[in-house]
Amino acid sequence: MQKQVSFALITLILITTAVVSYISLEKGSSFLSKKENTSNHHHKNNASSSSFKKIAYINQLSEWDGPKILDAMGLNSPCYNVFILTFWMPGWVSDALSVWENISTYISTTKYGKTDAEIQKKILELFHAQGKQLFISAFGGTDNPTGSDPVQIASQLADFVNRNPYIDGVDIDYEDNDAIVNGTGVTWLITFQKALAEKINNKNIIFTHAPQAPYFSRAYYDNGAYYTIEQEVGHLISWYNVQFYNQESDSYDSYEKLFLNSGAPFVNTSYQEIIEKDKIPISKLVLGKPATPKDADNTGYVEPAELGKICTEAQQKLGYNIPGFFIWEFINDQHCVFSNAFSKNYNPNAIKKTY
DSSP states (O other), X not given: OOOOOOOOOOSSOOOOOOOSOOOOTTTOOOOBOSSOBSOSOOOOOSSOTTSOEEEEEEOSOSOOXXXXXXXXXXXXXXXOSEEEEEEEETTEEOHHHHHHHTHHHHXXXXXXXXXXXXXXXHHHHHHHHTTOEEEEEEEETTOOGGGSOHHHHHHHHHHHHHHSOOOXXXXXXXXXXXXXHHSHHHHHHHHHHHHHHHHOSOTTOEEEEOOBGGGGOTTTSGGGHHHHHHHHXXXXXXXXXXXXXXXXXXXXXXXXXXXXXXXXXSOSOSHHXXXXXXXXXXXXXXXXXXXXXXXXXXSOOOOHHHXXXXXXXXXXXXXXXXOEXXXXXXXXXXXXXXXXXXXXXXXXXSOOOOO
């Protein structure tokens, strides 16, 4: 999959607050750093691990200047509860994440604080007060870091997070297809994830990965692909934002292909096949789709109402309750068209049985 990056290199130019006991997804988040307690407030975060995750990636922003940036980053959204700012890459930061890194320059007001750290902290408190979470994402479809030392890259990303600690999680969107094919990417990711978890000061940070759905095919990829990654470092990964799109002949656009039999060439990568063959619980498999046809480079787009019906069919026939869905990208569903249509046709609580 290629996620298009429209680089925002205008960086330098141009979250009620404290709720007693904040619990972050899966692990909790007290914002304790080795150097300091970066938040004296503990927030109850309603986007808990038991909640149905409605996740939106944010690459482009609908607003790049002033307080409206907060709406562009998902604050006040009535339909999504986890937002992921993209992308961190070795040596530089792009798009929405570049704005977050330099938020004091862009927001054009001291209402939320004067320094980047003060403003980031206040914004995160506002997200938490609304039961939302804020993540950042690394790499994306345009950056392949496998040629570099994984420990060094982990150190660089950890340094960024330690300088910008007011986030709930880090999403690893690794898409080096050639390295996954020959198996070197698997070894790289395992070493990288271990080092990243060690080097980030806030030990309550959540880690997620965003693999393309084919990466779960042990039959197609050497070295076990994401099966091996789950076996080795799955305890460090809270869930997978699985990209069930942009896979050309594997379209994942029907009940059969998405839940029963993915087909060639990326065999064994439907929900049932990943669950039964890779032994990854459905609770870790978030369904990813493009928000609109223009958000897909090739295959995989499904009308959201139809996608909701497909998930309901899987719920009724297989007993599968998906833990959530994500869209690429938020700018094209700020008015909740995708989210509302999907939600009208899928009730995650209709059947309690899950696998």
